[in-house]
Amino acid sequence: MKVYKFGGASVNSAERVSNIAAILERFPDEDLVIVISAMGKTTNALEKVVQAYYNNEKEQALQLFEEIKKQHITTAKYLLVTHYLACEARLKDFFTEVEWMLHDHPVREFDYYYDQVVSIGELLSTCIVSAYLSERGIANEWIDVRDIFRTDDNFRDANINWDYTQLQIDTKIAPILQSKKWVITQGFIGATDENESTTLGREGSDYSAALFANMLNAESLTIWKDVESVMSADPKKIPDAVPIHELSYNEVIEMAYYGAQVIHPKTIKPLQNRNIPLYVKCFLDADLPGTVIRDHMNKDLPPIIVIKENQVMMELKTKDFSFVGDAHAYQLYQWFNEHSLRPTLTQNGAISLIFAFDNWEEKISRFSSAAAEVFDVHITPGLTLTTIRHYNQAALDRYIGNKEILVRQQTLKNVRALHR
């Protein structure tokens, strides 16, 4: 059996949903588990709903949610005839779940409400896709992944309970495949043992698909994207980026670690552990070769460029000009953990430490207040972090040669520069 994953861009309109069906119809003999994300930017829109709700702007939250409801109903109406009423009933159940909550006052932490609201995006999209496939005569079963993926209650970044989840996959998913139906289910979400919805971290549907592939010991995982393959850079930022048709697991882990947004960083490990190849294919043209990621040596890789914009540099100097020691580093990493901050770059000096972060303003200002007890803290926003893997002189000249550089690091394989 194989696992397919379709992301937000592949289901962002009625036409795109029908395109997915056309792709699936090319593979009538495969046994498939199909993992799908929320439509287009629905997750961002739901984030706004929960933010308004938590700010006690109930009317605003309900109004924003109304828009999301409308979009899904419109798409369902466009796509469905015989299956419309059943699908609408299901969508309305999910709408009601959220609206009940929006009418109450928040009494728990933000992250809990975030997951209860944001997880709806994937439930809605998969209901529509499943009904549409049925409408086209494709046998499939819609599965609520919250009955399969058991997690802890670390809301917004929940951790999978592997043993429980494996058991659910063996007992609930395998029999559906045996009955020659495809499984349609959600990425990104799970549930606690109290039946509270959880999410696995933004853009976590790739990871969900990799978990399914691992636990089903799948022949392969295919992630369908709007790009022709994994490229040497984000083609939206560097239009002459070139396709890379073969990559090793380790190379992709490195790319994701440095911030390449094409594949979620947690996706590779579950695949690598079972030696399951990952195919990245283009849903806009399924005939393109795409990329295969597996356990092999990379040869002749071009320079790979990862550009992270909107970075903040934080320089921490000891107040008494004492050396930065292990105790300082230990304390700082404890604070990072407490504030859920992950530096994108670190640089140690004798009496100072430099970190770069994505610009999470709130977390950074809470963190710098804590650090200001021990360090003089200096913050520089508005920077870009460029990483060049497998660099050559031409790439250095082109991507960082003419920049005002604040920090530059170089190893045999990478050059990284934090610049204006």
Ligand SMILES: Nc1ncnc2c1ncn2[C@@H]1O[C@H](COP(=O)(O)OP(=O)(O)O)[C@@H](O)[C@H]1O
């Ligand atoms: N090295 C890269 N190769 C290909 N695409 C990349 C790369 N880096 C970033 N991207 C971006 O990743 C996008 C696809 O990923 P994503 O938007 O997460 O898809 P989805 O959410 O639909 O799964 C592309 O549109 C492209 O802009």
Ligand SMILES: N[C@@H](CC(=O)OP(=O)(O)O)C(=O)O
């Ligand atoms: N919908 C979630 C999960 C996800 O992975 O989406 P996508 O596959 O569109 O990146 C998000 O936007 O974070």
